[in-house]
Amino acid sequence: MKKLLATAVASAFVLIAPAVQAAVTNNDFTVQVNLTSVCEATNNGTTTMDFGTYTAFQPGAQSGSAVNLTFRCTRGFAPTSVAFDTVNGTAAGVGVLQGLQYALTAGAPSTVAGTAATTATIGTGDAVTYNVTGSMPANQAGACATAACGPTTHVRTLIVTY
DSSP states (O other): OHHHHHHHHHHHHHHHSOOOOOOOOOOOOOOOOOOOOOEEEOOOSOOOOOOOOOOTTOSSOEEOOOEEEEEEEOTTOOOOEEEEOOBTTBSSSEEEETTEEEEEEEOOOEEEOOOOOOSSSOOOOEEEEEEEEEEEOSSOOOOOSSSOOOOOOOOOOEEEEO
C-alpha cells in the first residue's frame, strides 16, 4: 500500500510539475583596441663598418664594409625617414676618424612582411632593413704621429622616424 501511494504521489508530481526547457539569449558587446605603431632596433651585438687600412694621399676612395641595420615594425607600418646622428657637427652622415673624412649613406629599406595574427597564433612584425655604406675620399693626409695608428672608432646611430 505504501508503495502504491508513493507511486501515485510521484505520478501526480510529474503531471503537475512544468516541463523544463533549455533557453538561449544573446547580449552583444563591442571589443575595441587602440594600437600605437612602433619600430624598434633588433641588431644584437656589435655591427661594425670597417674602412680597413687607409694610406695617406692614396689615389682612390676607400669603401667601408656595409652594415645592415634591422628594425622590427608594426605590420604594414613603414618608417617615414632615416638620418644619422650628429658627429663632428653634422648629421648628414659625415664624420672624421684619425683626420680622415668619411661619408655614410643609408640605402632604401627592404621589408620582409610579418605574419598576421590568427585565433591560434600571435602575429609577427615586419623586418625593415637599411643597408648602410661608407666611403673615405681619396688624397687625404690623416692625422697620426707614428708610422701607423689605429684602429680608431666611434659609435654612430641611424635614426628612424616613424
